[in-house]
Amino acid sequence: MSQVLSQRSTGGAALGFLRDYGAIFGMLAVLAIFYVMQPAFVSPNNVLNVLRQSAVLIAISLGMAVVMSMRGVDLSAAQIADAAGLIAAMLILHGQPVWMAFVLPVVFGVAIGAINGLLMAYVGVPAIIGTLGMMFIIRSGELIATNGAEPQILFSLPRGITAPFLFLGQGSLGPVSMLIILAVVLFVLVYGLMSLTSFSRRARAIGANVRAAYLAGIRIRWVFALGFVVSGALAAIGGVALASRTGLAMPRGAEPFLLDAFAAVFLGTLFSKQGGVSIPGTLIGALFIGFLGNGLTIVGLGAPYRYALNGGFILLAMMVGGLKKRT
Known part of the structure; x- marks a missing residue:
């Protein structure tokens, strides 16, 4: 009898280990396969390139x-x-000051985030419907502003005009790329916001139980709306960084990042014991998605394989998260 109980406890421990860490080892195994197939995958130049991208x-x-x-x-x-990238590029092309190309797109992101927050938190529009509608509205505005998806090309202009703007995406501070510095700064700011502030405590309470948060006196509408403002601002910063890195901007150029962002957030839940969203986990998830795309490119596989793997990892993260919450 004791032997049977011992075997069951051993099996339960093994299942618990796989539930908590199996997906993480699976991610590492994928990266190891890329290294075996192409050792240049882990070269310093390639790693730094992935970090920048x-x-x-x-x-x-x-x-x-x-x-x-x-x-x-x-x-x-x-x-x-x-x-945001289009706005920045068009401002540069029309000879506006460089500071406007950095500031106005972020103001645009904050404004759209505020509208989203108003609709979702105060009007009661479901977030998945409201933000989907906003996506189509913005896309339509882009097509109108660019006369039907005309690219806004910056790299063909004299370097003296574009250099200050392109410095964010292509320059470096000493040996460290500005894009890497930007990513570190954003992570520290968001981690601080979601860990050290009253907003973080209220956001966690809303995520755990909206009704309980409301009964506790939390202004759930305000906090929920503020989340969309933060998302809009960060998305706009990302768009400006993308335009600065590539030297051009065009409608729908950043759309592939939507699925990748979802995958990064869901993969980040694998690093949480409760299977919840975490900022450090999201950072790790985003880096994994970056290395995954780079590895597929190096071994000669295209976007279809990347989307399939992204979708598979999202489903895996949701299944693991479900198991964690059940236990």
Whole structure:
């Protein structure tokens, strides 16, 4: 009898280990496969390149994580990034001061986030419907502003005009890329917001139980709306960084980041014991998505495989999260 109980406890411990860490080891195994197939995958130059390219995804994913921590969703985030990049590029092309190309797109992101927050928190529009509608509205505005998806090209202009703007995406501070510095700064700010402030405590309470948070006196509408403002601002920063890195902006150029941001947030839940959204986990998820895309490119596989793997990891994260909550 004792032997049977011992075997059961051993089996339960093994299942618990797989539930808590199996998906993480699976992620590491995928990266190890890329290394075996192409050792250059872990070369310093390639790693730094992935870190630079992941900065945009990190910005959008962190904003998405803030909203999703309160059981919301922001389907307009990638479109906000898209429009912010277009606004920045058009301002540069029309000879406006560089500071405007950095500030006005972020103001645009904050404004759209505020509208989203108003609609979702105070009017009562479901977040998935409201942000989807906002996504289409922004996309339509982009097409109108660019005469039907005409690219806004910056890299063909004289370097003296574009250098201050392109410095964010292509320059470095000493040996460290500005994009990496931007990603670190955004992570620290969002981590502080979601860990050290009264907003973080209220957001966690709303994510855990909205009714209990309301009965506790929390202004749930205000906090929920503020989450969309944060998401809009971070998405806009990501869009400006993308335009600065590539030297151009065009409608729908940032749309692929929407699925990647979702995948990053859900993968981040694998690093939480309760299976909840976490800022450090989201950062790790975004970096994994960046290395995943880079690895597929190096071994000669395209976007279809990347989308399939992203979708698979999202489902895996949801299943693991469900198991964690049940236990």
